[in-house]
Amino acid sequence: MKIGITSTGENLDADVDQRFGRCKYFLIVDADSMEFEVLSNENAMASGGAGIQTAQTIAKTGVEAVVTGNVGPNAFQTLSAAGIKVFTGASGTIKESVEKYKKGELKETEAPNVGSHSGMRR
Amino acid sequence: MIISIASGKGGTGKTTVATNLALSLEKVQFIDCDVEEPNANIFFNAEIKEQEDVTVEIPKVDTEKCDYCGKCSEFCAYNALAVVPSKVLVFPELCHSCRGCGLVCPQNAISWKERPVGKIEHGVSNGVDFYHGLLNVGEIQAIPVIKALKKKIDKDKNVILDAPPGTSCPVIETVGCSDYCILVTEPTPFGLHDLKLAVDVVRHLGIPFGVIINRDGIGNKKVELYCQKEKIPVLMKILHSEEIARLYSDGIPFVNELTSWRDEFKKLFNQIAEEVKK
Numbered sequence: 053m054k055i056g057i058t059s060t061g062e063n064l065d066a067d068v069d070q071r072f073g074r075c076k077y078f079l080i081v082d083a084d085s086m087e088f089e090v091l092s093n094e095n096a097m098a099s100g101g102a103g104i105q106t107a108q109t110i111a112k113t114g115v116e117a118v119v120t121g122n123v124g125p126n127a128f129q130t131l132s133a134a135g136i137k138v139f140t141g142a143s144g145t146i147k148e149s150v151e152k153y154k155k156g157e158l159k160e161t162e163a164p165n166v167g168s169h170s171g172m173r174r
Numbered sequence: 175m176i177i178s179i180a181s182g183k184g185g186t187g188k189t190t191v192a193t194n195l196a197l198s199l200e201k202v203q204f205i206d207c208d209v210e211e212p213n214a215n216i217f218f219n220a221e222i223k224e225q226e227d228v229t230v231e232i233p234k235v236d237t238e239k240c241d242y243c244g245k246c247s248e249f250c251a252y253n254a255l256a257v258v259p260s261k262v263l264v265f266p267e268l269c270h271s272c273r274g275c276g277l278v279c280p281q282n283a284i285s286w287k288e289r290p291v292g293k294i295e296h297g298v299s300n301g302v303d304f305y306h307g308l309l310n311v312g313e314i315q316a317i318p319v320i321k322a323l324k325k326k327i328d329k330d331k332n333v334i335l336d337a338p339p340g341t342s343c344p345v346i347e348t349v350g351c352s353d354y355c356i357l358v359t360e361p362t363p364f365g366l367h368d369l370k371l372a373v374d375v376v377r378h379l380g381i382p383f384g385v386i387i388n389r390d391g392i393g394n395k396k397v398e399l400y401c402q403k404e405k406i407p408v409l410m411k412i413l414h415s416e417e418i419a420r421l422y423s424d425g426i427p428f429v430n431e432l433t434s435w436r437d438e439f440k441k442l443f444n445q446i447a448e449e450v451k452k
Contacts, residue, residue: 100252101252101265101268102253104268111258130256
């Protein structure tokens with residue numbers, strides 16, 4: 053089962069990036085084997101609509117779920133349309149977050165948990 | 175002749191100059207292009223007789239024809255379209271109505287629908303043909319509303335365009351179509367700083383311009399020295415006076431009470447007309 057996690061770095065010891073649309077990297081992790089690939093987020097510097105664009109990019113990777121800190125309204129709408137589950141409130145390292153996800157300790161979110169453009173304020 | 179009134183800095187007296195100039199002339203059309211905060215009608219008190227909605231076109235996707243190839247979304251510079259397996263999402267507030275998605279769609283699946291973004295209103299007061307535009311709350315694009323206002327320009331009249339503050343798109347849209355631009359500033363470091371930015375804009379647009387110094391007497395002489403050095407004409411100075419401030423705070427155009435100012439504004443207008451003729 054593949055999940056996409058927003059990451060500040062390129063390996064499993066990196067911290068979860070709290071932003072979705074403007075995260076630095078995505079780690080596409082196989083939750084069972086812990087094998088992963090790194091996607092650099094080209095939309096991090098988009099002038100607008102970063103969440104929408106990032107959500108489309110992620111949808112193409114075929115992940116079942118996205119794990120991140122926060123997600124805004126447009127990104128959430130796009131991910132939902134693509135049938136991808138969204139788990140917010142993740143923090144700590146990527147490895148820890150995958151473990152929490154597997155144990156069911158992360159909560160699936162039913163709605164965006166931050167407003168538009170919140171990733172621009174960081 | 176079309177005269178635009180701009181400033182760079184907010185609160186320098188654009189609307190004060192624009193309205194008092196308008197009320198000193200004959201055959202005037204006044205258009206308040208500051209569609210985010212149109213307040214010139216406080217001075218005019220024109221009764222609004224007509225209203226028009228301003229709409230923009232956004233894409234509508236025919237899901238029968240669409241094969242979710244994603245070309246529309248790849249094309250859109252503003253990320254206003256998202257294509258995920260078996261769904262296309264349109265984000266209306268991000269769309270700039272360029273119609274590019276329709277051009278690149280191989281299935282011809284995109285048509286257009288109107289989306290309201292604001293309105294324009296018309297009235298007449300003291301012989302002045304008055305228009306202003308109102309952008310809906312939450313909308314980010316002022317340009318369509320300003321464009322709708324500009325369609326109302328009557329070239330047989332003396333047209334005065336009251337521009338928004340700043341130096342970005344709405345200012346350029348307003349000033350860009352004028353024959354002459356008056357930049358209103360105040361003699362303070364803040365006025366000077368933003369005046370320089372506004373001068374860069376009008377020079378870039380290639381529009382003849384001059385400066386009016388409002389609240390003359392406060393601050394310092396640096397605005398005047400700057401204008402001298404840059405060979406920018408100082409068209410008028412409006413003394414910082416309690417009388418003018420009091421009338422302003424009551425929403426009264428000062429030419430209505432201090433009638434000798436009408437001649438000053440007429441002279442200013444004639445001077446500009448001469449300059450434009452050259």
